[in-house]
Amino acid sequence: MHILIGFLLLAIIAYLLFRQSSAQRASLPAPQALSAQSVRPFAYMANGVLFLRRNGQKIEELDSPYIRESIARRDRARQRHSWKEGTSFNIQAGGGRRSFESIDRPLVATAAAYAPNGDLYYFLRDETIGGLFRREAESDKELRIMLRQGLHLTHLCASPDGSRLAASVQEDGGVSSIALFDNEGNNFRIVTGGDTVDVAPAWIPDAPARLLFQSAGLARDENGYLLAQSHNSIQILDMDTGTIEPILDNDAFDYLKPRVDAEGNLLFIRRPYEIPRYKAENAITDVLFFPFRLLRALFHYLNFFSLMYSRKPLTSADNPSVKADIKDILLQGKRIDAEKALRNERPVHGIPSLVPSSWELVRRSRNGDETVLATNVASYDLGADGVIVYSNGRGVFVIEPDGKAALAMKGDLVAEVAAG
Numbered sequence: 059m060h061i062l063i064g065f066l067l068l069a070i071i072a073y074l075l076f077r078q079s080s081a082q083r084a085s086l087p088a089p090q091a092l093s094a095q096s097v098r099p100f101a102y103m104a105n106g107v108l109f110l111r112r113n114g115q116k117i118e119e120l121d122s123p124y125i126r127e128s129i130a131r132r133d134r135a136r137q138r139h140s141w142k143e144g145t146s147f148n149i150q151a152g153g154g155r156r157s158f159e160s161i162d163r164p165l166v167a168t169a170a171a172y173a174p175n176g177d178l179y180y181f182l183r184d185e186t187i188g189g190l191f192r193r194e195a196e197s198d199k200e201l202r203i204m205l206r207q208g209l210h211l212t213h214l215c216a217s218p219d220g221s222r223l224a225a226s227v228q229e230d231g232g233v234s235s236i237a238l239f240d241n242e243g244n245n246f247r248i249v250t251g252g253d254t255v256d257v258a259p260a261w262i263p264d265a266p267a268r269l270l271f272q273s274a275g276l277a278r279d280e281n282g283y284l285l286a287q288s289h290n291s292i293q294i295l296d297m298d299t300g301t302i303e304p305i306l307d308n309d310a311f312d313y314l315k316p317r318v319d320a321e322g323n324l325l326f327i328r329r330p331y332e333i334p335r336y337k338a339e340n341a342i343t344d345v346l347f348f349p350f351r352l353l354r355a356l357f358h359y360l361n362f363f364s365l366m367y368s369r370k371p372l373t374s375a376d377n378p379s380v381k382a383d384i385k386d387i388l389l390q391g392k393r394i395d396a397e398k399a400l401r402n403e404r405p406v407h408g409i410p411s412l413v414p415s416s417w418e419l420v421r422r423s424r425n426g427d428e429t430v431l432a433t434n435v436a437s438y439d440l441g442a443d444g445v446i447v448y449s450n451g452r453g454v455f456v457i458e459p460d461g462k463a464a465l466a467m468k469g470d471l472v473a474e475v476a477a478g
Contacts, residue, residue: 096456096464099478106166171214181211204243224259270316289331317440329417412451441477
């Protein structure tokens with residue numbers, strides 16, 4: 059009886075949410091008609107892989123000598139340890155397969171940004187080592203800028219003159235700070251601190267000693283465990299005095315990815331801030347799925363002993379690998395139910411959206427006037443010539459300086475974009 063009541067409550071909640079989302083979508087204005095297909099150069103990251111497109115050319119995966127070298131080392135390591143396959147040496151405590159070399163971990167791209175001269179900076183990392191590289195625009199040569207143990211950079215941004223770079227450094231305990239260094243990787247220094255998540259630095263064209271970034275505070279319990287993250291605000295750092303002041307701060311919204319154009323307008327993504335709560339439907343779901351989760355844990359426990367003593371798993375070892383589930387993905391620090399978004403959100407220029415229409419790209423003038431440039435914006439970047447490249451998670455679009463919009467490409471999961 060209690061289970062039936064629980065299902066009835068879930069059905070009522072789902073129906074009310076569907077009606078609300080349908081009403082919101084119906085009230086949105088129609089998007090501006092697209093011009094011809096854009097041939098603008100850009101880069102984007104999807105599932106940890108960096109893709110590039112030059113002027114009018116097809117999209118191609120980054121061809122990196124460092125990645126090729128890493129794959130070769132991984133293959134040699136696999137050959138050295140191939141004799142351990144099928145033995146207890148290859149079983150780890152959780153019942154899965156053990157990797158004997160850190161190089162067996164795949165390399166992922168976590169950041170990309172274009173310099174004013176067209177060179178592309180990008181950061182690649184595995185579980186142990188992170189490296190910053192530059193691909194020269196004219197020669198396509200890859201230059202290694204820095205390679206460090208435990209280094210993890212995100213949100214690269216080149217200064218207007220190309221002499222310096224800013225990035226976010228991920229540290230222990232969920233903390234991220236802003237770091238500065240020159241275009242050769244020297245003079246590396248962290249310029250923000252505290253128990254915060256400081257990311258997405260942005261240079262100001264007419265103020266080289268000032269830097270914008272988004273920041274969110276972390277809440278912890280008495281044992282230091284992370285409980286929640288506050289809303290994201292936009293802060294400005296004066297590098298001459300070391301002072302930090304808020305520019306946009308409202309606990310009802312997240313303000314993300316600040317950029318400043320040549321006219322001094324501030325661009326950013328604005329989305330509603332949702333306070334994390336343990337809701338009634340979470341409790342109902344936990345009760346309903348508890349038996350299945352218990353059986354799953356018991357299965358993995360027994361599977362571990364089967365592998366250890368008989369060297370045979372309880373399931374076939376020849377099954378094809380399972381691809382990553384696209385249902386729950388992480389965009390701009392927020393977990394997204396992709397299936398729900400694709401089903402309920404209004405497409406952008408015919409391209410399905412992975413993020414809600416409440417994720418808006420906003421331009422704020424010096425006197426405070428705001429204009430919404432696009433909705434359903436998962437990521438964007440501002441080019442040196444004023445062009446805006448943005449994504450709704452499934453496609454990349456371009457807004458020219460004259461305001462005309464164009465489709466650049468369709469994709470499966472576009473996490474970040476960089477305007478060339």
